[in-house]
Amino acid sequence: xxxxxxxxxxxxxxxxxxxxxxxxxxxxxxxxxxxxxxxxxxxxxxxxxxxxxxxxxxxxxxxxxxxxxxxxxxxxxxxxxxxxxxxxxxxxxxxxxxxxxxxxxxxxxxxxxxxxxxxxxxxxxxxxxxxxxxxxxxxxxxxxxxxxxxxxxxxxxxxxxxxxxxxxxxxxxxxxxxxxxxxxxxxxxxxxxxxxxxxxxxxxxxxxxxxxxxxxxxxxxxxxxxxxxxxxxxxxxxxxxxxxxxxxxxxxxxxxxxxxxxxxxxxxxxxxxxxxxxxxxxxxxxxxxxxxxxxxxxxxxxxxxxxxxxxxxxxxxxxxxxxxxxxxxxxxxxxxxxxxxxxxxxxxxxxxxxxxxxxxxxxxxxxxxxxxxxxxxxxxxxxxxxxxxxxxxxxxxxxxxxxxxxxxxxxxxxxxxxxxxxxxxxxx
Amino acid sequence: xxxxxxxxxxxxxxxxxxxxxxxxxxxxxxxxxxxxxxxxxxxxxxxxxxxxxxxxxxxxxxxxxxxxxxxxxxxxxxxxxxxxxxxxxxxxxxxxxxxxxxxxxxxxxxxxxxxxxxxxxxxxxxxxxxxxxxxxxxxxxxxxxxxxxxxxxxxxxxxxxxxxxxxxxxxxxxxxxxxxxxxxxxxxxxxxxxxxxxxxxxxxxxxxxxxxxxxxxxxxxxxxxxxxxxxxxxxxxxxxxxxxxxxxxxxxxxxxxxxxxxxxxxxxxxxxxxxxxxxxxxxxxxxxxxxxxxxxxxxxxxxxxxxxxxxxxxxxxx
Numbered sequence: 001x002x003x004x005x006x007x008x009x010x011x012x013x014x015x016x017x018x019x020x021x022x023x024x025x026x027x028x029x030x031x032x033x034x035x036x037x038x039x040x041x042x043x044x045x046x047x048x049x050x051x052x053x054x055x056x057x058x059x060x061x062x063x064x065x066x067x068x069x070x071x072x073x074x075x076x077x078x079x080x081x082x083x084x085x086x087x088x089x090x091x092x093x094x095x096x097x098x099x100x101x102x103x104x105x106x107x108x109x110x111x112x113x114x115x116x117x118x119x120x121x122x123x124x125x126x127x128x129x130x131x132x133x134x135x136x137x138x139x140x141x142x143x144x145x146x147x148x149x150x151x152x153x154x155x156x157x158x159x160x161x162x163x164x165x166x167x168x169x170x171x172x173x174x175x176x177x178x179x180x181x182x183x184x185x186x187x188x189x190x191x192x193x194x195x196x197x198x199x200x201x202x203x204x205x206x207x208x209x210x211x212x213x214x215x216x217x218x219x220x221x222x223x224x225x226x227x228x229x230x231x232x233x234x235x236x237x238x239x240x241x242x243x244x245x246x247x248x249x250x251x252x253x254x255x256x257x258x259x260x261x262x263x264x265x266x267x268x269x270x271x272x273x274x275x276x277x278x279x280x281x282x283x284x285x286x287x288x289x290x291x292x293x294x295x296x297x298x299x300x301x302x303x304x305x306x307x308x309x310x311x312x313x314x315x316x317x318x319x320x321x322x323x324x325x326x327x328x329x330x331x332x333x334x335x336x337x338x339x340x341x342x343x344x345x346x347x348x349x350x351x352x353x354x355x356x357x358x359x360x361x362x363x364x365x366x367x368x369x370x371x372x373x374x375x376x377x378x379x380x381x382x383x384x385x386x387x388x389x390x391x392x393x394x395x396x397x398x399x400x401x402x403x404x405x406x407x408x409x410x411x412x413x414x415x416x417x418x419x420x421x422x423x424x425x426x427x428x
Numbered sequence: 429x430x431x432x433x434x435x436x437x438x439x440x441x442x443x444x445x446x447x448x449x450x451x452x453x454x455x456x457x458x459x460x461x462x463x464x465x466x467x468x469x470x471x472x473x474x475x476x477x478x479x480x481x482x483x484x485x486x487x488x489x490x491x492x493x494x495x496x497x498x499x500x501x502x503x504x505x506x507x508x509x510x511x512x513x514x515x516x517x518x519x520x521x522x523x524x525x526x527x528x529x530x531x532x533x534x535x536x537x538x539x540x541x542x543x544x545x546x547x548x549x550x551x552x553x554x555x556x557x558x559x560x561x562x563x564x565x566x567x568x569x570x571x572x573x574x575x576x577x578x579x580x581x582x583x584x585x586x587x588x589x590x591x592x593x594x595x596x597x598x599x600x601x602x603x604x605x606x607x608x609x610x611x612x613x614x615x616x617x618x619x620x621x622x623x624x625x626x627x628x629x630x631x632x633x634x635x636x637x638x639x640x641x642x643x644x645x646x647x648x649x650x651x652x653x654x655x656x657x658x659x660x661x662x663x664x665x666x667x668x669x670x671x672x673x674x675x676x677x678x679x680x681x682x683x684x685x686x687x688x689x690x691x692x693x694x695x696x697x698x699x700x701x702x703x704x705x706x707x708x709x710x711x712x713x714x715x716x717x718x719x720x721x722x723x724x725x726x727x728x729x730x731x732x733x734x735x736x737x738x739x740x741x742x743x744x745x746x
Contacts, residue, residue: 190668201635202450204550204572204610274551319527320549322570 003027003042004421009050009382013057014355015371024055026378029420033374048416048423050382056354057370058090058379058417059335060361063180063234063258063306065156065327066092066123068114070099075311075399077111080331081120083398085425087307087331088414090379091122091362091369095155096133103128103139105147112148120424121417122379124150124367129168129179135161138168145175150365151232153180156281156310158216160186165220169229178230178366183216183241184208184282193321195268195283203271205321208283214240221248224255232364234258235306237282239292246301256364257301260308261334262404264293265341270404276317276324278404280308297356298347304361307334311400329400333391335383337405339412343385350385378421387413435466435480438739445557445564446736448573449611454618461583463735464728471507474730480738482509487540489532490567491517491547496702496726497567497577501544504733513540528552529559536560542737545569563740565733571605571666576736577701578611580728582619584721585656587728588697593620596653598644600626600682601660601709604633605667608701609660613641624650627682630671647682651692658699659684659709675708684710689719697721 004026011022011034025033025041033040066080075083077094084092094111096102102111108125115123127149131137141152152172159165159181168179189212194200196207217233221244224231234257236242245257262280267287270278278284285293296302310327317324338357342348348356358381362370369379390409393401417425438459449457468474486505488498502512515535517528526534532543544565545553550572557564568574585592597616603609603625616623617640624642625632637643644650662678672678684698698710698719706712714720 198635198638201633202610202639204570204607274554315527318529320547320552320555322549 001028001042002421003045004048004378004418005041005045006048006050006055006380006382009053009055011055011372012350012354013372014351015057015359016373019351024372024380026380026418026421029378029422031372031374031376031378034372048382052386053382053384053415054350055380055382057358057372058381058419059088059357060091060365060367060369061089061307061309061331062093062232062304062361062365063155064092064094064309064331065097065311066094067098067311069110071097073313077114077123078118079397079399080311081115081118081123083329083331083396084121085417086397086414087333088335088381088383088417089121089331090381090417090419091124091367093124093126093150093365095126095153096128097156101128101133103131103133105143108144108147108149120419122419124365126151126153126155126180128152129154129159130161130164133157135159135164138164138171141168141171141175145177149177150367151178151180153182155180155182158182158184158186162219162223166223166227169223169227169231173227173229176230176366178232178364180232180234181216181220183213183220183233183236185212185215188212188215193279194271195285197268197286199268199271205271210238210240210285210289213238213282214244217241217244221245221253221255225253228254230254232256232258234304235260235263235282235308236302237263237285237289237293239289242292242296242301245296249301256303258304258306258361259293259297259302261305261330261337262308262328263290264297265290265337266404274321276319276321277328277402277406279321279324279326280328280404281310281326284404294342294347297342298352303356304364305334305338305356306361307331309398311398312402313399314401317402327400327402329393329396329398329403331398332396333403333405333410335414336389336410336412339385340410344411378418380416380418381414382416383412383414385412387411389413435470438463441739444740445553446575446740447553447557447564447566448614449575449578450573450614452618457579457582457615457618460579460732460735460739461586463739464579464583464731467734467738468728468731471734474503474507474727474734477507477509479509481505481741484541484741485511485513485539486542486544486737487513487515487535489515489535489543489545491528491545492568494546494567496729497546500726500729501567501733504730504737507730508734508738510737513538529555532556532560536562541741565736565740568607571607571610573611574607575611576729576732577608578615580725580732581608581612581658581699581701582615583728583732584699584725585697588721589655592616595655596622596624597656597658598624598626598650598654599658599660600647602631602662603627603660604631604671605663606660612658617641624654626650628672628678647688651688654696655693656697656699657684658701659704660701661703661705662708679708683708684714686711686713686717689714689717699725701725
């Protein structure tokens, strides 16, 4: 038997509405007791003194790219797992942005085996929605589901085929699995590199217009409403998307949405540096979109905050803005950036922040995570909410060193990440 | 070669790079124009050679095709006594996959004092200015800016009208894809001109009006108010989809014709950065007519580039 007692911390668990001091006992990988009596704690239990720290359900990322197999120059499952743990994540849904793409049960199994070998964060697979990710025929969603895929998506590409998306939403109702869509109309987005606005106009850079996202969200939510399918759209970044989501949610359509942390406080003016660190997708928008996103996260219109981890090798990012790919390392900074730019200014409480980073994404993915009730897996993050640190991309555990937050001072630092009762990450 | 020239280095010039006009002050723009005027006089209209920059080397790194700008920079450097290195991406290491930053670093390591760069992507000179130790001059970065073109346009206007403050200048045509427009816009505004941006809405964003510029979709409406028209080429090569129904329709609405000249203010200046599409933006009778200063612009380009090279070199003693 293994036992771990986390004591003296502030337990924040939005899944049951708990926020206060509590001891947490994990036995054999499962939450065994909250505030156990001393007699219930085994003598040989390991102990973590979480004084001054917050103890919360481990973070859940439902939109990370791990790039393995086939794009290991950007990231591997091992390095992605290490990065996730350092950021406080205990579960990651990896997208099918691999080569070969994950559109067969064997490919799902390969990722699961590699993840088991990495022995770190729990890796769940988002399998392709279409065969070969070609947006033509539905992939074998039933077999992929049996193989362990938890969701389906052609991300990072949006689904351009309206009929296929509608069929898949209908079909997946029998599988009780969600479809994720990255909302963008490709012909409107064209070859844009940044938000289409005043800044792109002055810089002469091709823009990604907001309507490319708005129209895709409009289509997606209409198809979800028509089919009753389980749909998640994200990451979203525009006022138009938010407006649509707010309206369809008010009439009970089962649609969820997510956004990335950097879209909540950085604006398109960062591109004035012409630095590819700021070339991310969705793009950094103008201040009024950023403000609207913050409000939508706060009022729950946007359900979850995803990391937006899109790792790309240094040699790819160190290019001009046309040639450098979209992407950034984000797993190691998500919690701290939410703490700094959402919690500290009062946009979110800690309970709300943990909900958006853990409880809500676990619910959206349909996985058993995001809470610390007795009987749940001992997937826990412990962090110091008052710690301050400066982002240094060169020290990331991710293979990708490019971050739009590089050099920024952030608050809150993960000290322990515990998966299944085992301490997988501890900051010295 | 003469060595008797004297020209005083301006005490308030501190720039090491020339990347755009948006970030320059009005005072800095005037320094560049005044210096160009002086150097033009000292070289008898850019024909004579000076020795102000003897021993220095200028590298022209052109990742896009160019005729007039490349030759103009080369001549400018040579008129001041500097050596030049010419680089084209075709057939170079870039064609073999080397990044443009690595190529620029390689050329710089050969011992150059300025890198003049042209590239299809906005911001590439800014990127180089952070990576290289030598001075970087932007000779056109995609549709962003072409600062020496903006300066030579302003120099030409100033030579004809003495001052730019108070003039109404219209930029007509493919603003969306024009680096010349983006340099003229900022330079002219800083020197006090009223700038009108004119063309079809698919090439002229309404957002320019939010930045303090007048936007017009009708050349005929604005003609009577303009002191200067700068006719920008339709850059078909940069357009992914045709922004107007036909060349004929564009020409009917926006080409500068003899008839439109007759309906303009007396003494209107007709400019074009070139290369010009005769019959599209401008008819031959206007291009070669008495109001056209197109060839003067080309000559002024050498003077402006001499001024930029000399000022950036920081050589205060002759």
